Amino acid sequence: MKIVAIVQARMGSTRLPNKVMKPIGGTPMIELLLNRLAGAKEVDQIILATSTDERNLPLVDHVRKLGYTCEQGSEKDVLERYLQTAEKHAADVVVRITGDCPLVDPDLVDKVIRRFKAANVDYLSNTNPPTYPDGLDIEIFTFKALEQANQETSDPFDREHVTPYLRKPGKFQTAALQHSQDLSALRWTVDEPADFAVIENVFQYFPPRTDFSWCEVLTLQSQQPELFSLNQHLVRNEGAKMGTGQKLWK
Helix, strand or coil: CCEEEEEECCCCCCCCCCHHHCEECCEEHHHHHHHHHCCCCCCCEEEEEEECCHHHHHHHHHHHHCCCEEEEECCCCHHHHHHHHHHHCCCCEEEEEECCCCCCCHHHHHHHHHHHHHHCCCEEECECCECCCECCCCEEEEHHHHHHHHHHCCCHHHHHHCCHHHHCCCCCCEEECCCCCCCCCCECCCCCHHHHHHHHHHHHHCCCCCCCCHHHHHHHHHHCHHHHHHHCCCCCCHHHHCCHHHHHHC
16 A cells, blocks of 8 residues: 655745745745655655646755655646646555645654554545644545546535545545544644744744654643734634635735
């Protein structure tokens, strides 16, 4: 069984353009994310999947220089982008990570993968329902389920967000990993400038280490909540509910 982590990222983010290449302590955010994810022992390969938009060329060049594989596909049909990437690299199982989650935790990724293997399901995540901080999102699904979703849905929302069809009741066997405490109100993702400032605060607290665990970040937030205060007004998964015009206006 080949388990491939596919990280989706692009330079054309509406609310925070070029965010994945913005430096934190001199290192592009995407590089920090990939280096952290590389610690996951259950993952056989990490691939960055971006679009063919010319704006992504600096991202593609940088990621390839780091030694990671990078594939380019549709800008808006991200489901197809995932399928093509998974097919090309003979993935049996796909781990979906998004480029706005620089605090991705490799031990948590391994935990979710092990739960997926034990559950023998088509799809498993730690986001449905959300109980972990926003920014630790991990979704795992079989290549066969991804292929079936690609064949069966033409809904633009499904195709842009990759996994909604996999979560539709009655379509696939699904399961969830939930934390013992509901931490879903905590915001560690990067969608807007305030989010980026919070993540900068986190990385600036731990240098030279960049491999700190999510539990260490949780402890930091309880001890120094002021480091995390700038983005507390923002809503989880707001972007999925907004149109492009709303994002531009914001």
